[in-house]
Amino acid sequence: MSAILPLVRPDLRDFAGYKSARSESLRGDVWLNANESAWSNPADGEGRSRRYPDPQPPALRARLAELYGVAPAALLVGRGSDEAIDLLVRALCVAGQDAIVVTPPVFGMYAVCARLQGAPLVEVPLVDGVDGFSADLEAIREAALSQRAKLVFLCSPSNPAGSAIPLAGIAALAGALEGKAVVVVDEAYGEFADGPSATTLLAAHPNIAVLRTLSKAHALAAARIGVVIGNEDLITILQRCQAPYPVPTPCADLALAGLSDAGLAQTRERIALVRRERDRLLDALAQSPGVLRVYPSQGNYLLVRFDDAEGAFRALLAAGVVVRDQRAAPQLGDALRITVGSPHQNDRVIAALNAREQAA
The missing domain is CATH 3.90.1150.10 (Aspartate Aminotransferase, domain 1)
Incomplete structure (x- = not known):
């Protein structure tokens, strides 16, 4: 059995998800399977927007995988990293049972998604020291184990504190929680940081997931393109839970242009x-x-x-x-x-x- 599957909600382990018209591997030149318009909207000069987009645009997924140094199958593209947070909580946490751990003061979407899913919220505050705020990884480990957490969110660099978490500490925490919880490293601001990405830990720690976004350093906030990177079995589960057509064609085109060499x-x-x-x-x-x-x-x-x-x-x-x-x-x-x-x-x-x- 996959190292990740036991952490997924039992009722979702065999969940197939919604099969959209674009998820079928069909070929033809007259497409009448999705109830789309046969004519373009006058505002759409090239006529590309009358068709539903690919659920995971292959060219964009490949370019993002190249950017982050991972295999395309280890990456799920979605509506900003916010959607990835929501997918992780919904896919792994049984309402009223499986908790998530957060480190306030921190990005508020973790708590919002927990509330919407009915997942208990466990807070382990950042420590305000002489060198700035830092995560108490030992306290996080103890809280995750004692409170039956399925997810631990580490924002690194932390928003709003600005502090980063050493990779050695993340690896040690993931090792201690292996088989019990997924450690999610939110690297929305990773491009501005000094150290390497937690994606370098994925091969050794299947229970680490990394969030990245094009909203900050890449200046594409309105395009709403974000990714979750992790174990391929986890990515498969998350894709099954994802709402159809997460990446509009104009947004994918814009992202690809922004990720060109220039x-x-x-x-x-x-x-x-x-x-x-x-x-x-x-x-x-x-x-x-x-x-x-x-x-x-x-x-x-x-x-x-x-x-x-x-x-x-x-x-x-x-x-x-x-x-x-x-x-x-x-x-x-x-x-x-x-x-x-x-x-x-x-x-x-x-x-x-x-x-x-x-x-x-």
């Missing part, structure tokens, strides 16, 4: 610029009056504590700058998250905060 070269240049600007913005904010602490970050954002977070938030808004208010999150009652923008945008952030202090 597109990737530009992406690498942008990533390098963001990393330089991240350092510059951190230094400038650390010297700004009213800033209590700026956390080091491996993402494209900075978590900042203020002596008057409300005043800072309002001052930025008055200057036309919108940042993320984190004050409702655990441990972050005085914090804002500021995305690293263009050099000009970052200058506006610095000027607005310095002007606030000078006015005071």
